[in-house]
Amino acid sequence: xxxxxxxxxxxxxxxGEFITINCSYSVGxxxxxxxxxxxxxxxxxxxxxxxxxxKHGRLIATINIQEKHSxxxxxASHPRDSAVYICAVGYEKLTFGTGTRLTxxx
Amino acid sequence: xxxxxxSPKYLFRKEGQNVTLSCEQNLNHDAMYWxxxxxxxxxxxxxxxxxxNDFQKGDIAEGYSxxxxxxxxxxxxxxxxxxxxxxxxxxxxxQGQGTExxxxxxxxxxxT
Numbered sequence: 641x642x643x644x645x646x647x648x649x650x651x652x653x654x655x656g657e658f659i660t661i662n663c664s665y666s667v668g669x670x671x672x673x674x675x676x677x678x679x680x681x682x683x684x685x686x687x688x689x690x691x692x693x694x695k696h697g698r699l700i701a702t703i704n705i706q707e708k709h710s711x712x713x714x715x716a717s718h719p720r721d722s723a724v725y726i727c728a729v730g731y732e733k734l735t736f737g738t739g740t741r742l743t744x745x746x
Numbered sequence: 747x748x749x750x751x752x753s754p755k756y757l758f759r760k761e762g763q764n765v766t767l768s769c770e771q772n773l774n775h776d777a778m779y780w781x782x783x784x785x786x787x788x789x790x791x792x793x794x795x796x797x798x799n800d801f802q803k804g805d806i807a808e809g810y811s812x813x814x815x816x817x818x819x820x821x822x823x824x825x826x827x828x829x830x831x832x833x834x835x836x837x838x839x840x841q842g843q844g845t846e847x848x849x850x851x852x853x854x855x856x857x858t
Contacts, residue, residue, distance in 0.1 A: 644788065670844050681834055683849035726788070732796075732843045733804065736788035 643667050646727050646737040654745055659714040661740045663727030666708065670731040674701050674712050677724040677739065686712070686725075717744045749773065750850035752837050757855045759831075767822045767853045769837030776842050778820035782806060783834040783852075792835075795820055796842065824855065831857045 644665045653659055663672070674686040687694050687701040689710075694701050698717075703710040714721055722744050727737040750771045759765045771778065777796050781789040791804030795814040809828025814820055820839075824831045834854050838847040 673847070675849075681836075681852040681854070683836060683838075683852075685846050685848065688846045728789075733791055733794065734789075734847070736790075738786065738788045 643735050644727055644729055644737040646725075646740050648740060649738070650741045650743075652743045652745065653717055655718060657717050657744075659717050659721070659742065659744075661712045661725050661727075661742070663710045663712070663737055664708060665710075665727075665729045665735075667729060667735065669708075669729040671729070672703055672710050673728040673734065674710075675726040675728060677726060679723075683726070714742075719744045719746050750837060750839055750848055752835075752850040752853050755851065755853060757853055759855070759857050761857055762826045763857075764826060765824050765831075765855065765857075767824065767835055767837075767855070769820045769822065769850060771818055771820075771837075771839045771848075771850075773839055773848060774817070775839035775848070776817070777840045777845075778814065779838040779840075779847065780804075780810075780812065780820070780822045781836045781838065783836060789836065792822065824857075831855060 647662045671690045673688050675683050677683045698715045700713040724739040724741050726739045728734040753768045779794040780792040783789050790806050792810050793812040795801035798817050811823045836852045837850040840847045
């Protein structure tokens with residue numbers, strides 16, 4: 641069993657839909673990271689959180705430490721949100737999930 | 747513009763040759779990391795360095811070597827001992843343990 645599991649693996653939605661990507665982890669953590677990887681391969685850090693909720697524009701990340709679960713939400717999704725979203729946990733060394741491939745159709 | 751640069755973006759080598767991937771950052775970050783990404787797998791840590799002139803093995807260090815002679819530079823050498831070197835390699839940096847990591851654009855290495 642992977643230490644970090646994401647669901648779904650693939651998600652296709654229509655433009656404007658509310659998107660939820662989930663991340664469950666089995667290890668103790670100090671922080672959880674949400675990353676975005678575009679088709680060219682470059683990775684951008686979206687959030688780092690250790691409790692509660694963070695919001696940036698149309699993106700919202702939540703974490704429940706007791707349940708070892710985090711969600712990434714995208715409101716009013718747009719085709720430019722199409723990317724792979726990666727969850728990672730750890731402190732000095734990160735353990736990564738395998739990613740959720742999101743495709744938003746115009 | 748502050749950031750991380752990796753060069754080249756695409757690299758082709760013959761089997762048996764060593765190859766060095768470049769990673770430079772001008773963010774004044776103490777920590778730097780090398781990751782490998784394979785299709786269908788999460789990123790895996792190859793080596794990391796928390797400070798100049800010091801580095802530690804990650805989860806898959808066999809067949810790789812690094813140096814950290816300058817704060818801004820952390821080159822990765824893929825040696826001929828690495829059995830499956832074809833992969834996408836990502837470099838990252840951070841201010842230190844437990845802080846946000848910033849990633850470079852990656853180098854796609856193909857060994858034939």
